[in-house]
Amino acid sequence: MTRQLGVRDIRAFRPALVLEVVHRLEIQRRRVMGAADAALRARAAGREWRGRAATSASQAQSGAVALLGDVSARMGVTASVLRGLAARMEACLELVHRAERIARDRGAWTDADGLVQVPHRFPTGDPTMDAHVGRLDALMVNEVGRCLGEAVRVAAETDVEVQRRLRGAVADPVAPAVPDELGVVPPPPEGGVGRPDGAFANAAWWRSLTVSERRRAITQHPDWVGPRDGIPAWDRHQANLILLARLRGPAREALRRAGSIPQRTAIPTWERAKSIEAIDALLAKRDGVTRQLLLIDVSGLVVRAITTVGDIDRAGHVATYVGGFSTRPERDLRDYDDRFVGMRRLALTQTREEGDDGDVAIAIWLGYPAPQGRDGGFSSRSVLRDDTARAWADDLASFTNGIDASRDAPAHQALWAHSYGSVVTGFALQQVMRMDDVALFGSPGTSLGSVAQAGLKPGALNVLAAPTDPVPMTDWHGLDPREIPGVAALGATAALKPGATNVVLRESFLHGDYLDEGTTSEYNLAAIAAGRSDQRLPAQGDRPLAPIPPPAP
Structure with missing residues (x-):
């Protein structure tokens, strides 16, 4: 030996x-x-x-x-x-x-x-x-x-x-026979499961391969590459396209058997097929916007998928959106994509005003099986319990760690977490991960008790709650994040747009209105994605927001 x-x-x-x-x-x-x-x-x-x-x-x-x-x-x-x-x-x-x-x-x-x-x-x-x-x-x-x-x-x-x-x-x-190259070293075992540091192992493994070995890994072992955080987005995208192609035929056959109105027992099968159709439609768009497929997993009760608006690999600013209760790719992916195309444009405008020519990309992280209405109120998957949030928080931390691990220079990263997604994010922020700015909106409560517990720099935890949204009033999953000392309470009511004299941003009324075009909440979220803390609009009656200090040395 x-x-x-x-x-x-x-x-x-x-x-x-x-x-x-x-x-x-x-x-x-x-x-x-x-x-x-x-x-x-x-x-x-x-x-x-x-x-x-x-x-x-x-x-x-x-x-x-x-x-x-x-x-x-x-x-x-x-x-x-x-x-x-x-x-x-x-x-x-x-x-x-x-x-x-x-x-x-x-x-x-x-x-x-x-x-x-x-x-x-x-x-x-x-x-x-x-x-x-x-x-x-x-x-x-x-x-x-x-x-x-x-x-x-x-x-x-x-x-x-x-x-x-x-x-x-x-x-x-x-x-x-003379070998062209050594065999491709298999990926690290710890990189294939949801653990925050697994992305670093995956990134190191990918760097150890030659260009030819990477091509072989993508074409011969796409399952090694597609779902692994820490690998560059374009390489994951190419591998996931192969995995998507393998799923497409069986999904179409399942959809044909289920029919347009499936029986209750066929709903998961129908949702898988429709999710693949939704992803295909998204990637087929020809509107000049770069899109990448970073995850497709149909093995569970709810399809998991991650797509992007913009190029994650080259963007100087990356925002990751974490959806909440009942989100599913087949129902929500296209709507999120449409909204985020506009929000990316708004964030780009804000970066350009600052003289920052860096690109902006948004990841639609439906990377966990969000609780669904059919899960009821008593199962471990119920939206009234935090079991799902705890179980998948590491995957969110791994994903955001992987964005920086795959690059030579880190991006400015932001998290947008809506509703139950803020519960997932609260647990994720307590793991070993780095995040520049976080926005929790429409949150039913958080496990965080302080900004320090999240490992964020002062002023980097932002909270939005529309006055007429009942969900933030429940405190069902812990402390109302607005009560955390040192948070920045941002506006979701009507306000004058910064730099304008006659443009009024609209109020968000309902739980699902925070991303609506032309709202104060949309403007604030775009400012967070762009790293423009100076452009954030405070909640009504709140004192002006203090500037966020530079990153720690």
Whole structure:
């Protein structure tokens, strides 16, 4: 049994030396091939020779040519495997260097064995800011740990594969075919489940693959890529299109059998088929807006899907919308998309006014099975209970962590959480995740007791509640978020649009009106997505909003 590899071994590895061996091996291989060619030419030149001695010499030459060909093939396999080893270990070294950069950006460092050393942080006197700094440190430790852990895992898997292939190149009776590349390393097990730090492991795994290996993973194993947070949005999109195509035929057949008005027992089947139709219709839109499919899962009672309005990979500002009670893709996805196209345009206008030319993207996160009316009031999935919110909060944290993990530079991220979605968000914010701004609107209560508990910087937790919306008055799922000290209570009533003298923003009356075009609540949500805290409009009777401080160092 070989010694287990560690960060020290990766740091000590020199891919350039392996490539030098490959270069010299190729030189020797060409010499062997040259000798085989010379033997073939000599054989051709001696065709006039006849007799027993000539036959014996010809057989000896044939054996020599075959032997030289076999040696050349084995040398080719060895060179190819070593070339793959150098490329893979170069990627592992880059993961180690990336981890070092992430730690260094927080004033921390990693020791020779990859353990993170965090400097002592002196209290600022503001408990909320201290908690925010602590959250950023915890996030850094998680990301560095996953990055280094994945470097070690990939190096160990590569070591095993290289040993196996090199032994085969020597010991197999027939020289094996020359491999184009090493096999694609499977994704990390911890990245496939809903855990906030799994996105960091997925991102590190994806970075360890070559461009060709990524293409193979997408086409041959789309289930490895499509649902995994931490992988760039366009790569997930391509994999999910393959998964969607696999689902389309069975879904159409199920829809044909269910009919336009299905029996109660066929409702989940009908909803799956209609959800796929809704996603197809969304992706087929040709209105100049980029859309990406980041999740499609029809395995549960409620279809889970994540789509975008805008390009998540290149946007400087990313808002994630978390829907509430009874949201389902087949019923709500198109409506959300239509609304968010306009809200993205509004947010872009606000960023341009600030001189910020960064793009804005909105993720429609229907990534959890929201409680439905058919779940009743007593089951664990009831909207009156927080079981579903607790169970899926980690998935939300993983998704938002994955947006930054997949990029070289973090985006400004915002969360828009409506109704029961604010319950999910309250639990998610207590996990190790980073969020710049949060808006809870139409909230039936939250498990949060303070801004510090959410790990947010001061002033980053925003709450909207229309005066005529009865849901925020229930406090069913905990504290009314408007009562949390330090929250920014934003307006949902009629107000004069900032910078205008005769444009009045409308009031939101009902529980589902917060996203309506031309409302004060829509304007406030767009300002949050754009990172324009100065454009937020306070609730009536509330004092002017204090500016949000810059991110913690």
